[in-house]
Amino acid sequence: MGLSNYLTGILNFITMLLSLSIIGVGIWWALKHHTDCVSFLQWPLIIIGASMLLISMAGFIGGCFRVSWLLWIYLFMMFLLIILLVAFTVFAFVVTNPGAGHALAGKGFDEYRLQDYSTWLQKVVDNQKNWGHIESCLMDTQICNSLNRNYPTEQAFSSSHLSPTQSGCCKPPIACRFTFVNATVWKNPKNISADQDCSTWNKQELCFNCTSCRAGVIQNIKQDWRKVAIAAVVLFVFLVVVYSVGCCALRSAGRKDVRVKQSFFKRRFR
Structure with a gap:
């Protein structure tokens, strides 16, 4: 298995653990709603965390076992998740920009x-x-x-x-x-x-x-959203790295498929 496939598996395993942490924070926020009784911030966290979990599972399986079609789905969904994360981050910074004590x-x-x-x-x-x-x-x-x-x-x-x-x-x-x-x-x-x-x-x-x-x-909502937005920027950088490695893993899996097909035809028409 190629280096990119190993890295895809490892990085997506880390992403799965990270997504579980994000879901946990979202659930804790929903139960505690410590932003002074405003409990709508947890939903973006839970949605992003759940999406990351499903996508990283597909990437982990596709990377480790070189399943090309699963890697295609993984990369497409990861691209959409990155776009969603960018949109959420921009929105969070825009709505929390005005206002101060x-x-x-x-x-x-x-x-x-x-x-x-x-x-x-x-x-x-x-x-x-x-x-x-x-x-x-x-x-x-x-x-x-x-x-x-x-x-x-x-x-x-x-x-x-x-x-x-x-x-x-x-x-x-x-x-x-x-x-x-x-x-x-x-x-x-x-x-x-x-x-x-x-x-x-x-x-x-x-x-x-x-x-x-x-x-x-x-003001308290603003402070909490700003913390989440900054964390989202860090997460965005990490996901871009994971996405780039996933693209390399897809190319590696594609080369494997070509070799398998060539070997099959050689045996069949020998």
Whole structure:
């Protein structure tokens, strides 16, 4: 068996293990949905992982046993997978490119504005049905409950490093100039017209209905999608290498088929 066939088998075995890891991450994401209760990122991962598993199995068998027709199918499907991966990576970078936290003077945390982010992410999160689920989930996780214990004074709260969802959902915007009572109780806003969320904040629901809360959720989605997009670039390079070796294995298998046919005709017409 030629070197390219050995490499095709080995690389596709590695790809099978990698695809199982990707599927596992997707399933874990679906169960834990740690991106602040938004659980749609797992589907691209599961689809890509399952596709890789089936394709790499075909490549492993076709490469090791020099099955030309299976290698043809393998290379065609691998090409489609690479195109799909490129499309997903470009899409992920495009939708996560706009938007960032706004630094505040004298504060350890940033604030987030919904209009800063891509229209697609805004529509996904701001959809009434989706947000109802996300808001309910965030409340169930009690993301604000630890703030009073961790930051008992205004000075401690001001220097805190809140997560995007804690910054957006647990407190009113700083521009409203509420009076600090504790980390989750604020009163007497002095500039209620500074932001539309100033009038949305209340001590019963905090800022879970605020646009800043949606923006905080989107910021976490953006961070997770960026990590996946960077991993997809690395995966793309690896798959291109596997695809190139597979092309060499196909040529090797084709030469074997020619030799077999020549040997058959020689014996038959000798």
